[in-house]
Structures are given as structure tokens and as C-alpha cells.
Amino acid sequence: MERAHRILNETFGYSAFRHDQSEIIADLIAGRDAFVLMPTGGGKSLCYQIPALIRGGTGVVISPLIALMKDQVDALRQLGIRAASLNATEDPASLRRTEQALLEGQLDLLYLAPERLLNERMLALLERAGIALFAIDEAHCVSQWGHDFRPEYRQLDCLKTRFPGVPRIALTATADKRTRDEIVGQLSLEEARCYVSSFDRPNIRYQIEAEAGGREAMLRFIERVHAGDSGIVYCLSRRKVEETTEWLNARGRAALPYHAGLSDAVRRDNQERFLREDGLVMVATIAFGMGIDKPDVRFVAHLNLPRSIEAYYQETGRAGRDGLPASAWMSYSLQDIMTLRKMMAESEGTELFKRVSHHRLEAMLGLCESTACRRHTLLDYFGEGSGESCGNCDNCLDVARTWDATDAARKALSCVYRTGQRFGVAYVVSVLRGERHERIEANGHDRQSTFGIGAEHGAAEWRSIFRQLIARGYLESDLDGYGSLRLTERCRALLRGEETVHLREHRRRQVQKVASTRAWDGGPYDERLFDALRAMRSRLAKEQGVPPYVIFHDSTLKELAARVPDSISDVAGIQGIGQRKLELYGDIVLDTIRARDAASVAS
Numbered sequence: 001m002e003r004a005h006r007i008l009n010e011t012f013g014y015s016a017f018r019h020d021q022s023e024i025i026a027d028l029i030a031g032r033d034a035f036v037l038m039p040t041g042g043g044k045s046l047c048y049q050i051p052a053l054i055r056g057g058t059g060v061v062i063s064p065l066i067a068l069m070k071d072q073v074d075a076l077r078q079l080g081i082r083a084a085s086l087n088a089t090e091d092p093a094s095l096r097r098t099e100q101a102l103l104e105g106q107l108d109l110l111y112l113a114p115e116r117l118l119n120e121r122m123l124a125l126l127e128r129a130g131i132a133l134f135a136i137d138e139a140h141c142v143s144q145w146g147h148d149f150r151p152e153y154r155q156l157d158c159l160k161t162r163f164p165g166v167p168r169i170a171l172t173a174t175a176d177k178r179t180r181d182e183i184v185g186q187l188s189l190e191e192a193r194c195y196v197s198s199f200d201r202p203n204i205r206y207q208i209e210a211e212a213g214g215r216e217a218m219l220r221f222i223e224r225v226h227a228g229d230s231g232i233v234y235c236l237s238r239r240k241v242e243e244t245t246e247w248l249n250a251r252g253r254a255a256l257p258y259h260a261g262l263s264d265a266v267r268r269d270n271q272e273r274f275l276r277e278d279g280l281v282m283v284a285t286i287a288f289g290m291g292i293d294k295p296d297v298r299f300v301a302h303l304n305l306p307r308s309i310e311a312y313y314q315e316t317g318r319a320g321r322d323g324l325p326a327s328a329w330m331s332y333s334l335q336d337i338m339t340l341r342k343m344m345a346e347s348e349g350t351e352l353f354k355r356v357s358h359h360r361l362e363a364m365l366g367l368c369e370s371t372a373c374r375r376h377t378l379l380d381y382f383g384e385g386s387g388e389s390c391g392n393c394d395n396c397l398d399v400a401r402t403w404d405a406t407d408a409a410r411k412a413l414s415c416v417y418r419t420g421q422r423f424g425v426a427y428v429v430s431v432l433r434g435e436r437h438e439r440i441e442a443n444g445h446d447r448q449s450t451f452g453i454g455a456e457h458g459a460a461e462w463r464s465i466f467r468q469l470i471a472r473g474y475l476e477s478d479l480d481g482y483g484s485l486r487l488t489e490r491c492r493a494l495l496r497g498e499e500t501v502h503l504r505e506h507r508r509r510q511v512q513k514v515a516s517t518r519a520w521d522g523g524p525y526d527e528r529l530f531d532a533l534r535a536m537r538s539r540l541a542k543e544q545g546v547p548p549y550v551i552f553h554d555s556t557l558k559e560l561a562a563r564v565p566d567s568i569s570d571v572a573g574i575q576g577i578g579q580r581k582l583e584l585y586g587d588i589v590l591d592t593i594r595a596r597d598a599a600s601v602a603s
């Protein structure tokens with residue numbers, strides 16, 4: 001472990017291990033398997049990178065995302081680590097070189113997609129080479145329940161028998177119990193020690209708004225809190241991705257689309273730009289994001305309801321991997337609930353699959369409509385009790401008020417019943433409010449006992465009441481395309497007067513004062529110097545054709561701008577600057593700092 005510490009300091013430039021990193025590393029060095037559940041940004045990669053450097057032979061990393069391998073390899077080479085990847089995007093000469101290096105023991109780390117690994121020729125090649133370990137990244141891809149399912153992952157258990165004695169480590173940021181069991185079973189990891197880190201992401205601020213004006217509200221939020229930052233906006237459909245991209249661009253916010261309907265080339269281009277340029281917004285379906293290592297995504301916004309808490313947590317987890325403040329913002333509507341329920345009912349899956357999907361959506365709705373601390377609710381869902389409120393979510397910062405809505409709920413339910421359970425929310429609300437539409441009169445509902453009994457609430461308020469009643473299972477909306485409402489069993493006690501119901505108050509939330517995104521944990525720093533360092537980093541990144549964060553993370557630049565080192569040995573003390581980066585960039589960093597000093601003396 002002494003060597004592991006030295007590599008952490010000298011190669012990676014970090015002072016201490018985080019979470020369970022050191023135990024995991026010790027396990028692998030000793031040749032034991034490990035199963036690692038750690039949130040995004042927790043530091044999973046070091047868990048196999050360091051043992052791969054210490055054990056003899058090459059560490060083989062299995063990852064589903066060919067498009068991202070190059071950046072991972074580039075980032076390692078910046079640290080002076082001998083890394084390479086083998087995949088279809090590379091030319092034959094470079095493939096041959098890599099294979100040769102592998103056989104000669106000249107590689108520390110090799111990245112492979114599962115389909116290439118499982119190829120008989122590749123397996124034979126690996127058997128001839130010396131293998132330090134296998135790291136199975138994004139291990140939740142074995143799960144047929146998730147949307148990242150990769151059938152080849154299910155064959156990876158062959159590594160156990162074909163490479164006895166080579167330790168395997170599976171890693172994922174998916175915390176759900178069912179997925180965990182599936183991973184252990186499918187990959188034959190029964191003997192692996194399981195490391196579960198806290199799933200809390202304290203630097204992410206959660207905010208969920210219902211029907212608060214969709215994209216208009218989102219743009220206000222972005223402009224107020226994240227002007228100039230990189231972010232991801234998730235939408236449910238391709239069409240909505242296209243529309244939202246166009247809309248954002250028209251409003252002066254540079255945005256790119258990403259969905260499965262675009263050609264590979266366009267997708268690759270957009271992803272490249274998002275990784276390489278500062279301040280772009282990626283508007284995407286869930287097809288985008290897995291394995292995206294961009295550490296400075298400052299916000300993730302959802303314009304639709306995600307289908308489960310797992311999905312929500314994974315998607316929002318892409319914000320703030322560098323540990324600096326970040327936001328998860330969401331706006332959803334009644335229509336989303338109906339659309340998702342319909343999609344689930346009409347999916348090809350088995351009855352069990354539908355039931356599970358349905359429960360997951362219910363849990364997601366529970367989170368949305370909750371008035372308790374969001375983080376608390378999330379961690380609770382993942383089986384991680386956390387005592388106190390977090391102070392960094394909308395419900396903690398701006399206490400959500402509830403009101404006794406028993407009476408209103410009874411009126412709503414009666415009106416649904418009296419109008420024959422054949423109409424959607426808009427119609428029933430009109431009847432409650434006593435609006436004299438032609439359609440209402442034609443149906444004779446203006447002469448009906450619930451007509452006008454709800455005039456005391458506005459239409460928007462009624463919609464909020466209905467949404468919450470649906471979310472809580474008092475009402476079901478039909479999947480007939482009209483969204484006709486129907487009462488459920490659950491209504492009985494409420495209608496009989498044996499139960500009361502408290503709902504969330506309908507009102508626009510106050511504008512949230514959010515700590516400036518330029519803030520970080522390390523106190524004040526020189527913003528002009530930070531900008532100058534950022535420009536220096538852009539230049540270096542362009543010259544080398546790599547993303548800026550491969551050179552330095554924002555957190556490293558901020559620490560430089562806070563501590564303003566004036567000698568090489570002081571630069572060496574900054575987090576994220578190891579020996580190799582010191583050699584490569586130490587002088588340029590000092591020059592940039594001195595140029596600023598000269599400029600401020602001159603002015």
C-alpha cells in the first residue's frame with residue numbers, strides 16, 4: 001500500500017484516498033475480486049488504475065463506450081501512464097502496435113469494448129499476455145431492467161474460468177438493490193467483497209418544479225444560476241430534443257441536440273464539441289450520458305419526468321463530478337405522468353416487467369410531490385438512512401407548505417364520478433369551476449350537482465390538485481389517449497370521511513438564491529487569474545486535440561487562482577498536479593501567474 005500512496009501522490013497529484021479506495025486497491029493487489037458501488041464522481045477509476053500499475057501485466061478495462069475511450073486514454077497519457085485502447089475506430093497499424101505492446105508487457109492499461117474482448121482471437125491474445133486485472137466498468141449494463149442493457153455483458157462471467165487467478169473488479173454508480181444482485185449473479189462475483197459508498201452527492205442542489213412553465217422556467221433558471229456553464233437538458237422524445245435545441249439557440253444559448261435518430265457522425269461531433277468547448281448545453285434523450293466523464297457539467301435539467309428514481313439519480317449524477325457546486329433542476333407535468341404510464345402499459349415487456357416499471361414510476365412521483373428534503377428521500381430510497389435535512393435542496397431552502405386539501409379532494413373525486421369517469425382533467429376542472437362551455441351544456445353537466453362547487457380555486461390550482469391525486473393513486477388516468485379519469489379503490493376512505501389528505505401548496509417558488517457557480521470549497525480566489533488559466537488550458541487542449549479537463553480540472557485551476565503559487569515546488573502542492581503534469585505544464589502555469597502579476601502592477 002505504500003506504493004499505492006506514492007502513485008496517488010506522484011502520478012495523480014492527490015494527497016489522500018477517498019471513500020473505500022484504499023481497501024479496494026489492497027484487495028486487488030492481493031488478487032481478490034471486488035464489487036464497487038460508488039456514486040458518479042466518487043473516484044472509481046483509481047480503484048483499478050493504481051493496482052494495474054502495481055501488479056505485473058496489463059490492466060484490462062471493459063467499457064461499453066468506444067467513443068469515450070480516446071479521452072480516457074489521453075487523460076492517462078497526460079499522467080505518464082502507458083494506456084491504449086483497441087476498437088473499431090482505430091486504424092490497423094495502431095491496432096497492431098497496441099497488440100504488440102500488450103504482448104511485450106509495455107502497457108499499463110488497455111481499454112476494450114465487451115464485444116471485442118469476447119472475440120475468440122482477443123481472448124487468446126490476452127491469454128498469451130500478462131494480465132494484471134479485469135475492470136468491468138458500468139457493470140449495471142448486465143441488467144436487463146435498465147436502459148443501458150448490453151447483452152454481451154452477460155457473457156463476461158467467462159473471465160472467471162478462462163483467467164483463474166486474475167482479479168476482477170466490477171464498478172457501477174447504480175445503487176438499486178435488484179441491479180446489484182443481478183450484477184453479482186451474472187458476473188459470478190459471489191466471492192467478491194462488496195464496497196458500497198455513500199451515494200450522497202452533497203455538491204448537487206436538487207430542485208423539482210411541477211408545471212412551472214417548462215422550458216421558459218428552465219431558461220430563467222439557467223440564465224440566473226448557470227450563465228456560461230456547461231449543462232445537459234434531458235427530454236423524453238426526439239422531437240422535443242430538436243424543438244428545445246432550436247428554441248435555446250434562438251434565445252442566445254448555444255445548444256446541441258443528441259438522440260438516437262441522428263446519424264452516428266452527428267452524434268459523435270456533438271459529443272466532441274460538448275466535451276471540448278466551454279459553456280455548451282447538450283439537449284438529449286437518455287441516449288446521451290453514460291460514461292461521459294466531463295467533470296465540469298454544472299447543471300442537469302429535466303424537461304420531462306424521468307421514469308424512475310434510478311434514472312433520475314444517474315442522470316443528475318452527471319452534474320458536478322469535480323465536486324464543485326452543481327444543480328439538478330426538473331420541471332414536469334401531468335402530461336408526463338400519463339405519457340409514461342401509457343408507454344409502460346404498451347411496452348412489449350412481460351407483466352412482471354410492467355409491474356416493476358409501474359412501481360418505479362410511482363416512487364419517482366413520490367419524490368416529486370414530497371415536501372420533505374429531496375436528498376433525504378433519495379438516499380432513503382437507496383436504503384441509506386440519513387438523519388438530517390440537507391440544506392441544499394428546494395424543500396430545505398424554501399420550506400414547501402402543505403394544506404388540508406380533504407375538502408377539495410372530495411369535490412374533485414365526486415365531480416369525476418358524477419360526470420361518468422369519462423373525461424380528462426381539463427374538462428373536470430371546467431365543471432368544478434362552473435364554466436359554461438358548449439360541451440358541458442351538451443352533456444348536461446351544468447345541471448349536475450358538482451357544477452361550480454370548486455369556484456374558490458383557480459384552474460392552475462385545480463390542475464395541481466389533480467396531479468397530486470393522480471400521483472398518490474386516488475385517481476387513474478385512462479390510457480385511451482384522452483386521459484379520462486377514473487376513481488381507484490384508494491378513494492373510498494377519503495370519500496367516506498375516514499381519511500384526510502394534505503397536499504403541496506400550489507404557488508410559484510421564490511427565486512432561489514444559489515451560491516455562485518464560481519464558488520468552491522477553498523475560499524476566495526482571483527477570478528481574473530482563473531480566467532487567464534482557463535484560456536491557457538484551452539490553448540494547450542487545442543494544440544493537443546484533447547478536452548480541456550484532460551489537461552487540468554476546474555478545481556485545480558481554482559486552487560491555483562486561490563493559492564497563487566510562485567515557485568515550481570508550490571505548484572507541485574496543488575491537487576491534481578502530479579510529477580508528469582508538473583514537468584509538462586509547471587512553467588506555463590507560472591508564466592501565466594506572473595503575466596497576471598505584471599499586468600496588475602502595470603495597471
Ligand code: ADP
Nearest residue numbers: 014016017018038039040041042043044045046
Ligand atoms: P467515477 O468514475 O466514480 O465517476 P472518477 O474516477 O472519474 O469517478 O473520479 C472523479 C474525479 O475525482 C476525477 O477527477 C478523479 O481524478 C478525482 N479523484 C479520484 N480519487 C481522488 C482522490 N483520492 N483525491 C482527489 N481526487 C480524486
Ligand code: ZN
Nearest residue numbers: 373390393396
Ligand atoms: Zn434537503
